[in-house]
Amino acid sequence: MIKTDLVLEAHEILLQTSELPELEGVQTEYQSLEGIDISVTNILTPTAAEKIGKAPGRYITIEAAGLREKNDELEKRLIEVLGRELQKLMNINNDTTVLVVGLGNWNVTPDSLGPSVVEKIYVTRHLKAMYPDKIGPGFRNVCAIAPGVLGLTGIESGDIIFGIVQRLKPDIVIAIDALAARSMRRLNTTIQISDTGIYPGSGVGNKQQGITRESLGVPVIAIGVPTVVDAATLTSDVLDLLIHAVQKEAKITSNLSKMLSALDNFAQEDKEKLIKEVLTPEVGVLMVTPKEVDRLLEDISDLLASGLNAALHPRVAEEYLH
Numbered sequence: 001m002i003k004t005d006l007v008l009e010a011h012e013i014l015l016q017t018s019e020l021p022e023l024e025g026v027q028t029e030y031q032s033l034e035g036i037d038i039s040v041t042n043i044l045t046p047t048a049a050e051k052i053g054k055a056p057g058r059y060i061t062i063e064a065a066g067l068r069e070k071n072d073e074l075e076k077r078l079i080e081v082l083g084r085e086l087q088k089l090m091n092i093n094n095d096t097t098v099l100v101v102g103l104g105n106w107n108v109t110p111d112s113l114g115p116s117v118v119e120k121i122y123v124t125r126h127l128k129a130m131y132p133d134k135i136g137p138g139f140r141n142v143c144a145i146a147p148g149v150l151g152l153t154g155i156e157s158g159d160i161i162f163g164i165v166q167r168l169k170p171d172i173v174i175a176i177d178a179l180a181a182r183s184m185r186r187l188n189t190t191i192q193i194s195d196t197g198i199y200p201g202s203g204v205g206n207k208q209q210g211i212t213r214e215s216l217g218v219p220v221i222a223i224g225v226p227t228v229v230d231a232a233t234l235t236s237d238v239l240d241l242l243i244h245a246v247q248k249e250a251k252i253t254s255n256l257s258k259m260l261s262a263l264d265n266f267a268q269e270d271k272e273k274l275i276k277e278v279l280t281p282e283v284g285v286l287m288v289t290p291k292e293v294d295r296l297l298e299d300i301s302d303l304l305a306s307g308l309n310a311a312l313h314p315r316v317a318e319e320y321l322h
Contacts, residue, residue: 005179005224006192007041007059010052013182023048035074036081037063055212057196060085067189067300075303076320082191082307083321089195089221090172090311094140097125098312099170101161101211102146103177103200110227110289113178113301115146120305122313138315143168149200157200158209165216173220175211176304180287181226182233187289188296191225191304198222223308225300227293231286 004010014023022028025048029040039061043049049056062081066074092098100121102114125143127135147153147160165173175198181187197212197220213220290296310320 004182004226006061006181006186006190006226007043007052007054007194008039008061008190008192009182009186010054011041014052023051025049026052033081034077035064035066036077038081038085039063055196057194058089059196060089060193062191062193063186063189065185065189067303068296070299075299078191078303079306079310079320082193082304083310083317085193086221086223086307086311087321089193091219092140092172092312094314096172097141097143097168097170099161099164099168099173100142100144100308101157101173101175102144103149103157103175103198103211104146105149105152106146107152109293109297110287111149111178113225113227113297113304114176116297116301117176117304117308118144118146120301120309122309122316124313136315138318139313142312143170156209158211158215161211162216165218170218173211173216173218174223174308175220176223178228179224179226181229184229184234184237184288187226187229188293188300191223191300194222195219196222198224223304225304227297228287228289231288234288 004013011023011026011028025043025045027042027044031038041059041061043052043054043056043059046056062078062085064074064078067078100118100123102116102118104111104114106112106115121142121144122139123142123144124135124139125141128139128141145161145164147155147157150156153160161173161175177198177200179192181190197210197215199210199212209215211220211222306320309316311317
């Protein structure tokens with residue numbers, strides 16, 4: 001089974017394997033603007049959801065390959081796009097209370113996206129309660145928590161969040177988490193937003209209690225960025241590139257050509273199964289992340305926090321959303 005948290009990738013893989021132009025029960029929209037690609041996938045039926053392996057709902061994928069390089073103009077446009085897309089999903093007003101949840105382990109860089117974003121969120125619930133006359137208009141009730149992970153606390157994140165929701169009774173929960181991708185090119189360059197909630201760890205085979213409307217009793221918006229890819233998937237991609245590169249060379253023996261052609265004709269699923277059979281006994285289940293993940297995480301967490309602050313607070317939106 002291919003590991004990915006991205007609905008866009010799961011949908012692409014399903015279409016490739018089924019050789020269908022589109023899947024019944026799924027609606028897609030695409031838009032490109034100045035280095036940013038926006039894909040909207042609406043999973044409308046339980047049957048389509050089962051085939052894709054994702055819950056029914058609306059999934060917005062924002063891709064910008066330029067995020068790998070520091071580009072202030074691109075980041076400003078992304079903040080605006082992110083803020084506007086979030087506003088479309090959230091039904092909030094000036095009296096709305098929002099709980100922002102940063103999922104993940106702050107001690108492990110590729111898994112620290114959620115806590116990193118929470119550190120930069122403008123939290124106002126306590127200020128509006130204690131100093132209502134001083135905070136001024138344009139700020140909504142926002143609180144935030146980074147509950148840690150089961151290995152650190154001994155408590156499922158979902159249980160911690162459920163307890164907070166029962167006590168504070170927010171109108172909406174926004175959960176942020178690092179994701180797993182199918183393709184290396186989407187690491188730290190892709191943002192997925194959905195109105196379906198999230199299952200922490202599902203992309204790396206460690207699925208935990210869901211943080212969803214059904215489990216919490218309030219709407220849950222999920223925001224994620226892929227920071228890791230499965231090593232077997234990566235090896236399969238590299239093998240494909242190697243095969244095609246070698247086949248282009250003029251000096252190639254007939255035996256080698258036959259061997260490469262045989263490998264090339266393997267179904268993707270069979271190829272990855274073979275690679276896993278070789279890799280797993282040696283290294284176990286291995287997830288891979290770029291070496292510059294520290295810088296990439298810092299940049300993407302700044303971007304997500306700015307987009308969230310603009311979507312949540314009208315005063316901040318005046319600066320970013322035109």
